[in-house]
Amino acid sequence: MSSFKKQSGSLTEKAGISSPEITNVLAINQIKNKRRQQPSSSELISGILSGNRTALSRAITLIESTNPEHATKANEIINGCLPHANKSVRIGITGVPGVGKSTFIEAFGTYLTQTGKKAAVLAVDPSSSISHGSILGDKTRMEELVKDENAFIRPSASGENLGGVARKTRESIILCEAAGFDTIIIETVGVGQSETAVHSMVDFFLLLKISGAGDELQGIKRGIMEMADAIVINKADGDNIKKANQAKLEFNRALHLFPPKRSNWQPKVTTCSAITKDGISDIWNTISDYFEMTKESGFFEEKRNEQNLSWMMETINEQLKQNFYSQPEIISLLEQNKKAVQNNEISPFAAASDLLKIYFNKGTK
16 A cells, blocks of 8 residues: 655635734723713714714704604703704605716705705615615715715615605704704605605705606606605716706706696706716706795795604604503504414404504503
């Protein structure tokens, strides 16, 4: 039998190098202890009013929390910021996925900060109905604006909320205004014609479109077109300029078919390129004209009052829902009724009625 000498080669496994031990245990414990420390409501309010972005971010995280223990602290922060709010203009921006919302907002926000304004962007990302997760990648897509000292970008998940906004977008607006941001931009998830929620919390509603994607006919449908105060054809650059101008003509024709707005404002259609920055200044001029007109007529204040009423109703609905699902008796019976409905032992309507009767009867005792 012949013997073979073990040969060394590039695939030969060699003894590894042990990882160095963590030497600064004290520093790590200090970091952990600091993270456990939660600032008080008054400390967060003071930080927000002084323009501290860390305090603003922590406060928004607190008000977005579904933990019942955070509710009292969140309400204290909101009440502390309310007297310092309502000094901004609120702009909602929507459009179908792929229209270039994030790129446009970065170009638009950069233009605003260059003119001396402070812009806060509340970007809402869609949540998966399966995993319930969100990518929250808007900061990555707005890499220049995120470094701007006069800008603040806060991505949030839409969760189960419809209408293209997050659960606590209204409260986040108040906090950003209290922090000194004079222009609040809300980027919705872009879900088509269900953007009524964001329309009820902004002063100006901008609809982004693109040409050459078969979107012109879709855009002529009423719904979201009636809500828009301006339509912007994005990506009007290179070989797409001609198509963008053609789309502008078609949308202008469509807008003349709609009845006049309560504000008496005639929605404008314009083109722009978020890449070359062409047309960005024109868009801000249009928005400024709108604010000047509506403030003189009193419509701006009237709409703000409607926003407050809408906020109140949404808060009532949300708290009723939370209270219903947090009742121990309801939690137990809900599981029973779910199984009964799945087994066709009871109709969904009857199961819901039984649960609501128990809930309301308990509340009247």
